[in-house]
Amino acid sequence: MEHRIKRPVKIANCSGAATDLGVHMYNQAYYGDVDVITGDYLAELNLASAAEDYAKGTNPGWISSAWDGLQQTLDIAHEKRIKIVINGGGLNPEGLAEKTYALVKEKGLRLKVAYVDGDNLMHKVDQLLHDIKSGVLTHLDQDNEEVQLIEDSTSFMDHPSEMPIVCANAYLGYRAIKKCLDREADIVICGRVADASPVIAAAAWWHSWSEDDYTPLAGAFVGGHLIECSTYITGANFAGSYKYPIHKLMDLGLPIVEVAATGECTVTKHEALGGIVTVDTVKCQLLYELQGNIYLNSDVKADIKDIDIKEESTDRIQVTGIIGFPPPPTTKLAIFYRAGYQSEILLNASGYATDWKWNYHEMQVRRTLEAWGILSKFDVLDFQRVGTPMENPRTQLSSTTYMRIFAQARDHSVLGKLAAAEASIGMAHFAGMHWSTDMRTAIPKPFLGFYPATIPQSELEEAVNIIDASSIRRYLVGPPSKTEPLQPRENYDPAVISQSFGPTIMRPLGDIALGRSGDKGANVNLGLYVTQDAWEWFRTFMTRARVKQLMGDDWKDWYFVERVEMTKICAVHFVIYGPLGRGISSSKLLDGLGKGFAEYIRAVHVPIPVRFLEQHAQDSKTFEESLKPGPTTRSHHM
Missing domain, CATH: 3.30.70 (Alpha-Beta Plaits)
Incomplete structure (x- = not known):
């Protein structure tokens, strides 16, 4: 029999943070056809901030907005046969799964509930401390000898009674979630899985990918990254939003990614919901919180150096050019104390x-x-x-x-x-x-x-748990079947070229460059991109030394900068190591998440060739004339 390739799977995001309301889950189910709804509710800090209250029994451990979404959505998910995969279980995925199972039974719905655990390592905290002190477990940035860790970053190891660990969670991948779906689970509740893991799992289940289908997995991984931050790709936190009338960016809907069997994907949204999905919103979200041109998950490495992003039609953006490789033998371990x-x-x-x-x-x-x-x-x-x-x-x-x-x-x-x-x-x-x-x-x-550490995946007890009427059936997953050691991250300045770009004028860099920044523990990432006509000038202008110069008095000599290019989308990406100290939970900076860093850099005046500014002004005028004025009304379930 001829093998038939399935159509792309439609995966809708319902949350990028615990503050996203439960109605988003309902809206994604109600306003159009989707196959799977995924939600990312966990920032690094909100697990830790609830940990001590959960240990005392004064916090349920799961995310309340995730439970709210499930209550609103179970009926329509049952009716439309939509799978739901969320990390809203937080510190207590079992508790939220059992609560969801009870509601399913009360409603008389035919929905199978499962949960994934194995991320919480508080039961072996003494061993973790020993392994960190002895060098068995290392800091996430420690392999780079150019990077200096902030003072006191390891002080908790020497004062365990004074500075006790309250939360230790490993970042899990997609394989346990996929096994839940393979066992016909309809609702999968997770704890600390990596942000994109639910999307990778949904695509791998739909297309029956194997663990070594690295390029398709990498494509789904990037697709998950693109939609994991809810409205960040439909108009929020968008450097180009000032070009739009305010009414165009009200009542933002959440995104959908359609992942093909090849891993190539299309980002879109429900037509009935507000917001925009453009090449620019997708590029900005791609550049958010990256480590460089090799993006890491515990199940796959995604090489995004040759990524390409093009408009397919209004609110439909195609993403191609991603190559996958075997994952690293380790995964991230977030320790809070x-x-x-x-x-x-x-x-x-x-x-x-x-x-x-x-x-x-x-x-x-x-x-x-x-x-x-x-x-x-x-x-x-x-x-x-x-x-x-x-x-x-x-x-x-x-x-x-x-x-x-x-x-x-x-x-x-x-x-x-x-x-x-x-x-x-x-x-x-x-x-x-x-x-x-x-x-x-x-x-x-x-x-x-x-303290962000790395831990061998072989030490984890990641497991699938299927709830039925009489028991919970548990299946251990085990580590990936094949891994590759991490190589040093690419870091280079452009080759010097002799081309002249004509007279310049001092203008804000943001006049020709859009981008985004965010936090990666102690570090800030910065991605900036321009149009094709300005690319050769921009890539030679935006060197590591230039970033230091643009940071002005904020630059410290002990910081370290990495730089890579993504030629097809005309982007230069940087990681600046050190500015956020020990991360958002303790950063002294007013902008402890690094979200405003790119906007600051874009406001700094630099010598820009006049010819690019003239084209920018013409493009902006044409764009503004194409916008239709007038308010837009949207109806949302409340």
């Missing part, structure tokens, strides 16, 4: 001589703490100046900037002295000082440190 206490104070200054005012206030605080013999006992004491006062202001707000005093210490009593120091000089302040908030933010609060 009690790192001490932190607090912050916000102060405002208006009008004249702002720099002098902030110099004066910082010196007052530091001298007071030094006189009390406490200054050297802070782990972090940072005086951050936010904003620039408008010259010749028309309002007081436009003349106002603020200082954010951020502090961390292992000792609660040390940190408490910061508020006392502020109070002691409360009436000795500079002209016009006023508070942004009351002093509650200055009260020391516990915070978590983050």
